[in-house]
Amino acid sequence: MSLRERINAANEEALRRIVAADPVLVDVAPASEVIPGLRDRMILHSGPPVAWDRMCGAQRGAAIGMCLFEGWANDPAEAERLLNSGEIAQEPNHHHATVGPMAGTITRNMWVWVVENRAFGNRAFCRQVESFQQFGDYSAEALAALAKWRDIWGPALGAAVRKMGGLPLKPLVARALHMGDEMHNRVVASSSLFANAVAPVLVDCGLPKEQVLSTLYYTGNHPFLFLGLSMAAAKASMDPARGVEASTVVTAMARNGTEFGIQVSGLEGEWFTAPAPRVHGLLLPGWKEEDAGLDMGDSAITETVGWGGFAIGGAPGILAFTGGTAEQALAYSRDMRTISVGTSPDYLLPALNFEGTAVGIDIRKVVQTNTVPVIDTAIAHREPGHGIIGGGIVRPPLECFSRALARFSEKYQG
Amino acid sequence: MSLRERINAANEEALRRIVAADPVLVDVAPASEVIPGLRDRMILHSGPPVAWDRMCGAQRGAAIGMCLFEGWANDPAEAERLLNSGEIAQEPNHHHATVGPMAGTITRNMWVWVVENRAFGNRAFCRQVESFQQFGDYSAEALAALAKWRDIWGPALGAAVRKMGGLPLKPLVARALHMGDEMHNRVVASSSLFANAVAPVLVDCGLPKEQVLSTLYYTGNHPFLFLGLSMAAAKASMDPARGVEASTVVTAMARNGTEFGIQVSGLEGEWFTAPAPRVHGLLLPGWKEEDAGLDMGDSAITETVGWGGFAIGGAPGILAFTGGTAEQALAYSRDMRTISVGTSPDYLLPALNFEGTAVGIDIRKVVQTNTVPVIDTAIAHREPGHGIIGGGIVRPPLECFSRALARFSEKYQG
Numbered sequence: 107m108s109l110r111e112r113i114n115a116a117n118e119e120a121l122r123r124i125v126a127a128d129p130v131l132v133d134v135a136p137a138s139e140v141i142p143g144l145r146d147r148m149i150l151h152s153g154p155p156v157a158w159d160r161m162c163g164a165q166r167g168a169a170i171g172m173c174l175f176e177g178w179a180n181d182p183a184e185a186e187r188l189l190n191s192g193e194i195a196q197e198p199n200h201h202h203a204t205v206g207p208m209a210g211t212i213t214r215n216m217w218v219w220v221v222e223n224r225a226f227g228n229r230a231f232c233r234q235v236e237s238f239q240q241f242g243d244y245s246a247e248a249l250a251a252l253a254k255w256r257d258i259w260g261p262a263l264g265a266a267v268r269k270m271g272g273l274p275l276k277p278l279v280a281r282a283l284h285m286g287d288e289m290h291n292r293v294v295a296s297s298s299l300f301a302n303a304v305a306p307v308l309v310d311c312g313l314p315k316e317q318v319l320s321t322l323y324y325t326g327n328h329p330f331l332f333l334g335l336s337m338a339a340a341k342a343s344m345d346p347a348r349g350v351e352a353s354t355v356v357t358a359m360a361r362n363g364t365e366f367g368i369q370v371s372g373l374e375g376e377w378f379t380a381p382a383p384r385v386h387g388l389l390l391p392g393w394k395e396e397d398a399g400l401d402m403g404d405s406a407i408t409e410t411v412g413w414g415g416f417a418i419g420g421a422p423g424i425l426a427f428t429g430g431t432a433e434q435a436l437a438y439s440r441d442m443r444t445i446s447v448g449t450s451p452d453y454l455l456p457a458l459n460f461e462g463t464a465v466g467i468d469i470r471k472v473v474q475t476n477t478v479p480v481i482d483t484a485i486a487h488r489e490p491g492h493g494i495i496g497g498g499i500v501r502p503p504l505e506c507f508s509r510a511l512a513r514f515s516e517k518y519q520g
Numbered sequence: 521m522s523l524r525e526r527i528n529a530a531n532e533e534a535l536r537r538i539v540a541a542d543p544v545l546v547d548v549a550p551a552s553e554v555i556p557g558l559r560d561r562m563i564l565h566s567g568p569p570v571a572w573d574r575m576c577g578a579q580r581g582a583a584i585g586m587c588l589f590e591g592w593a594n595d596p597a598e599a600e601r602l603l604n605s606g607e608i609a610q611e612p613n614h615h616h617a618t619v620g621p622m623a624g625t626i627t628r629n630m631w632v633w634v635v636e637n638r639a640f641g642n643r644a645f646c647r648q649v650e651s652f653q654q655f656g657d658y659s660a661e662a663l664a665a666l667a668k669w670r671d672i673w674g675p676a677l678g679a680a681v682r683k684m685g686g687l688p689l690k691p692l693v694a695r696a697l698h699m700g701d702e703m704h705n706r707v708v709a710s711s712s713l714f715a716n717a718v719a720p721v722l723v724d725c726g727l728p729k730e731q732v733l734s735t736l737y738y739t740g741n742h743p744f745l746f747l748g749l750s751m752a753a754a755k756a757s758m759d760p761a762r763g764v765e766a767s768t769v770v771t772a773m774a775r776n777g778t779e780f781g782i783q784v785s786g787l788e789g790e791w792f793t794a795p796a797p798r799v800h801g802l803l804l805p806g807w808k809e810e811d812a813g814l815d816m817g818d819s820a821i822t823e824t825v826g827w828g829g830f831a832i833g834g835a836p837g838i839l840a841f842t843g844g845t846a847e848q849a850l851a852y853s854r855d856m857r858t859i860s861v862g863t864s865p866d867y868l869l870p871a872l873n874f875e876g877t878a879v880g881i882d883i884r885k886v887v888q889t890n891t892v893p894v895i896d897t898a899i900a901h902r903e904p905g906h907g908i909i910g911g912g913i914v915r916p917p918l919e920c921f922s923r924a925l926a927r928f929s930e931k932y933q934g
Contacts, residue, residue, distance in 0.1 A: 281708075284700060284708075284837035284840075285699045285700045285701075285708060285709050285837065286698060286709075286870070294695075294698075294699060295699050295712070298709070298712040298713055298716055299712055301712075301716045301719070302712055302715050302716060302719075302739075302740035302741070303740065305715070305719045305736050306733050306737050306740065309723055309729070309732060309736065310729075310733060315723070315724075318723060319720050322719050322720040322723065323720050325716075326716035326719055326720065327716070420836075422834075422870035422871045422873075423698035423699065423870040425870060425873075425874075426870070431873055432870065432871050432873050456700070456836035456837040456839060456840070456846060457836045457846050457871065459836075459839075459845055460839075460840070
């Protein structure tokens with residue numbers, strides 16, 4: 107068998123595993139109880155590994171917030187000294203079967219969505235999505251919202267999900283893709299369907315009425331609620347495709363605001379990085395181009411599994427957030443087929459006459475066609491201390507893919 | 521001022537009233553308490569007036585069902601004798617500020633959605649949407665579902681809506697149009713948003729827990745729930761545009777399965793009818809073309825206000841129900857501009873780069889361009905006794921519009 111034939115067979119196997127995934131929400135629980143290898147005085151963050159002194163402003167702000175949230179420091183200055191001292195370990199979420207939105211910061215008392223891939227038995231985790239602390243805002247208001255998730259909404263949703271015996275996410279995502287969601291920055295339909303599904307169970311699991319009401323108002327009015335679920339579902343779906351010998355399929359794309367990194371199935375454990383790119387899009391009123399930080403977050407795991415920019419043609423409502431035209435959005439989703447191994451039999455786009463979303467990014471095709479993935483994303487401030495400032499479209503650096511391909515050749519032809 | 525100038529000014533006024541509408545759900549209540557002129561032993565039905573001996577099979581089956589539901593007869597044969605005797609009055613919904621899906625049958629104990637147009641003070645009513653009795657099925661199961669709506673879900677929703685002080689429907693519809701709904705046969709997003717809006721209020725209005733749970737499961741899992749609301753909202757929005765002297769704007773399109781009828785603003789009180797057309801689309805498994813009844817229902821009030829086929833380009837998910845391609849759906853919505861007075865400033869379609877839906881069908885433009893409205897619709901059986909058998913696209917007979925235009929010329933030029 108030629109190397110080319112080996113790679114093709116390996117990529118078919120990776121694709122088979124990705125499309126066979128059966129992500130089921132099984133719990134909402136404190137990170138300390140479920141995330142493997144998460145220790146006390148450790149902060150998990152988005153993207154590839156990055157040292158504290160090279161971290162971007164938003165991720166530093168978010169780390170300060172987590173030190174305050176955990177009570178490791180009493181004020182921002184003390185938190186910064188602590189982080190400078192190196193006493194707080196900082197590791198990528200992806201090294202712990204976990205993903206996190208934007209700065210992605212997770213510590214032991216952050217409750218996380220627990221998604222089990224029932225086709226393979228693996229679990230993945232993602233934190234709650236909100237619009238402040240995960241963007242680097244460490245104000246009292248931002249931290250108070252995290253505390254509500256920890257004390258009220260997370261525990262209530264955990265109780266409901268356990269009482270349901272788990273909530274299968276594949277059919278829910280398939281329905282939401284018919285309702286104009288693309289599962290990255292447009293998750294209003296999936297959030298609404300999720301709220302519908304948990305509502306009667308929340309009422310019926312013996313919680314105090316005030317907690318039930320607070321949680322119903324939270325789930326019924328959070329347009330980004332499902333993003334934490336779609337990220338965890340995507341991570342749970344992708345992890346079994348890791349480590350397929352000779353596969354050139356991308357298993358993760360993740361950014362820490364300093365570097366963009368990808369991981370490749372046949373090169374398990376390695377990161378291929380390049381400087382994080384600038385996002386092109388729309389800024390919220392009051393913000394200027396020079397305020398914007400660079401591309402950040404683990405949320406591009408959604409593109410890796412065939413959602414986000416790969417499904418944006420079916421989600422023109424997102425253009426109010428990212429900019430661009432409906433025709434461009436359709437073209438993006440069609441273009442992504444040229445760099446993918448196949449299409450999904452389950453995740454179909456009505457706007458493309460019910461064709462499946464492109465799945466399984468092949469680094470060979472990216473380099474050969476000079477076409478990089480399309481990612482839609484939110485924008486954080488370049489400095490610590492701010493909430494969301496905008497949204498847009500970003501393309502990863504081609505170098506990530508060409509470096510990975512060079513390393514692949516070295517490993518498999520060498 | 522020339523007649524042409526008078527007509528254009530009148531149509532601008534009709535359009536102004538339609539787009540100024542502010543439909544708010546204010547109650548769910550028994551028809552007998554709210555619908556003006558609804559008497560005991562009276563059945564309201566969809567479409568223009570039709571005598572019992574010319575009624576289509578589905579509407580006859582639905583009337584039999586209502587006689588049983590109201591206890592006016594003990595079995596179908598007795599109901600049929602009663603209806604043959606002429607003792608039960610039968611009148612169009614539209615003569616009572618009301619609309620009904622498919623056969624559209626409403627009697628005194630049918631609970632109805634009550635929508636108030638707060639910009640003009642008028643109210644409109646629509647019954648609950650389900651998949652059996654309104655299609656002509658009068659089985660015990662079909663009637664049991666009506667009884668649950670009367671005894672459990674209708675009263676619970678009425679209590680919640682009153683406690684909310686009303687639910688504004690315009691912003692909810694505008695959001696749903698960004699989520700792939702077109703507000704006629706695709707209302708999954710609006711149904712989901714509605715369920716989330718009422719959920720916490722249902723929990724908090726002192727109802728028995730079993731009733732709350734039953735209602736939450738009902739609202740959270742009914743893909744056509746919102747159709748009754750969108751029809752009532754459309755009717756409430758259109759009625760103030762009735763009776764504008766010299767306006768050629770269509771104020772209602774309605775079908776009884778025997779005839780298709782339209783009403784025109786400047787010809788208030790008159791119907792312009794032609795034989796009901798055949799629907800082209802997809803039948804559910806087990807049904808054949810010759811089983812299908814002709815076009816039926818008041819639901820084309822949604823097209824009259826600029827939804828349904830006028831918005832179908834933004835709702836490609838509906839094509840699994842009606843057939844056709846995404847490209848055809850976009851073309852339908854674009855074409856409807858050529859027969860309309862203007863576009864909506866509130867109801868925008870992301871798939872058409874956030875342009876407004878076409879509003880205000882002008883009978884002159886229909887006749888001049890030989891372009892009739894596009895309506896998406898469900899299909900009933902031609903005989904009494906069956907539930908839904910399919911869905912598709914239907915075009916009204918051009919004669920309705922040409923007859924109305926001839927009468928308009930007679931009245932205003934004569």
